[in-house]
Amino acid sequence: MKQKYEFKSIVAETLLIPLYMRAKESRRADPILCDKxxxxxxxxxxxxxxxxxxxxxxxxxxxxRGWYFDRAVRRFIETxxxxxxxxxxxxxxxxxxRIGGGEAIFYDMDLPEVIALRRELIPEQQGNAYIxxxxxxTGWMDDLRRKHPDxxxxxxxxxxxxxxxxxxxxxxxxxxxxxxGGGELWxxxxxxxMSRHGVKPDSLRKHEAQIRSGLSDGRVVEQWESAxxxxxxxxxxxxxxSRWGFFFGQxxxxxxxxxxxxxxxxxxxxxxxKNGIDVVGSGFRDTTITFLER
Numbered sequence: 058m059k060q061k062y063e064f065k066s067i068v069a070e071t072l073l074i075p076l077y078m079r080a081k082e083s084r085r086a087d088p089i090l091c092d093k094x095x096x097x098x099x100x101x102x103x104x105x106x107x108x109x110x111x112x113x114x115x116x117x118x119x120x121x122r123g124w125y126f127d128r129a130v131r132r133f134i135e136t137x138x139x140x141x142x143x144x145x146x147x148x149x150x151x152x153x154x155r156i157g158g159g160e161a162i163f164y165d166m167d168l169p170e171v172i173a174l175r176r177e178l179i180p181e182q183q184g185n186a187y188i189x190x191x192x193x194x195t196g197w198m199d200d201l202r203r204k205h206p207d208x209x210x211x212x213x214x215x216x217x218x219x220x221x222x223x224x225x226x227x228x229x230x231x232x233x234x235x236x237x238g239g240g241e242l243w244x245x246x247x248x249x250x251m252s253r254h255g256v257k258p259d260s261l262r263k264h265e266a267q268i269r270s271g272l273s274d275g276r277v278v279e280q281w282e283s284a285x286x287x288x289x290x291x292x293x294x295x296x297x298x299s300r301w302g303f304f305f306g307q308x309x310x311x312x313x314x315x316x317x318x319x320x321x322x323x324x325x326x327x328x329x330x331k332n333g334i335d336v337v338g339s340g341f342r343d344t345t346i347t348f349l350e351r
Contacts, residue, residue, distance in 0.1 A: 059100070059101060060103060061104075062102065062174060064170070065170055069168060069170055071148075071220075073104060073109075074109055075122075075148065075150070076095055077099055078116050078120055080095040080096045083095055084096060089117075089120045090127070092151055093154075094151040094154040094179070098149055098178055102178075115258050117293075117300050118293050121296050121297060122215060126215055127152060129213070129243050133211040133241055134156075138160075139208050140162070141161070141201070141208040141210045142210075142211055143163075143166060143210060144163070144213050146192060146214055147165035147171075148167060149178065150165065150215065151179070152213070162208070163184060166197065167189070172187050172188070192217070192229050193229065198236050210239075210241075211240055211241045211242075211243070212233055212240065212242045212243065219245075219251075219252070219268050219270060220268070223270040230282050234327050235284065237327055239328075242327060243324045243325070244323055246270075246321060247319070248272070248318040248319045248320055249272065251271050252272075273318045273321070275287045275290035278325065284329070285328075286327075288325060289323070289324045290317065291324075292313045293310075293322065294310030295313070298310055
């Protein structure tokens with residue numbers, strides 16, 4: 058029997074968008090992202106997902122974003138001896154189920170309302186613990202640091218930061234950067250055209266959630282927080298070009314600076330500065346990330 062759930066938070070309800078898009082993608086013959094857990098979750102919840110069926114750009118964007126961050130996490134796990142993966146604003150994400158734990162420790166963090174639902178649908182298991190908190194709080198960060206004094210942390214904040222004001226985003230980035238030197242921080246952003254002019258992703262046009270912040274140049278974050286060093290700013294549409302259609306994949310997707318004004322994917326290395334020299338965690342290797350285009 059399907060479960061019906063009434064969300065108290067407008068933003069919390071948006072977690073169903075990427076969940077549905079991953080499940081829909083996973084059912085394709087040649088999916089960008091295979092996610093059987095997402096398929097099962099969508100089938101277990103009573104919800105009118107048809108409201109998202111016309112959101113063709115978000116349909117591809119959500120799965121490209123998940124695929125991109127999965128690859129960043131896998132690379133981090135492979136190049137660090139004590140990896141700790143923290144999924145901030147996790148919603149009903151199934152990264153642990155897609156990647157598998159291995160030697161890495163995974164944490165899924167979100168608001169208490171979301172974690173309560175998550176515990177019902179995806180019970181915690183060995184190597185994958187849940188944290189009920191707000192990303193604006195710092196106590197959970199300090200707890201993680203105490204639990205894993207030798208841990209090397211990668212934070213993934215997927216489909217979340219655009220719902221916060223720039224001041225709040227800056228505070229969150231500072232709290233992470235000041236505690237987890239040697240780690241990495243990956244997140245997506247809406248560009249300035251969307252944040253300044255009230256333009257929403259197509260999946261949100263019938264939704265009350267608002268875009269509250271955006272940036273188009275990943276180097277701006279380095280100005281906000283000196284401990285963050287840009288690894289890569291990526292344009293969604295350079296990946297899986299055929300899935301975006303001719304105009305978006307073959308024309309707009311080849312103009313990165315313009316695409317960044319709408320959205321982009323960002324990755325940062327977190328450094329520790331001592332006497333003007335960057336010091337990174339013991340397991341860090343200065344690797345270049347290269348994603349194959351399809």
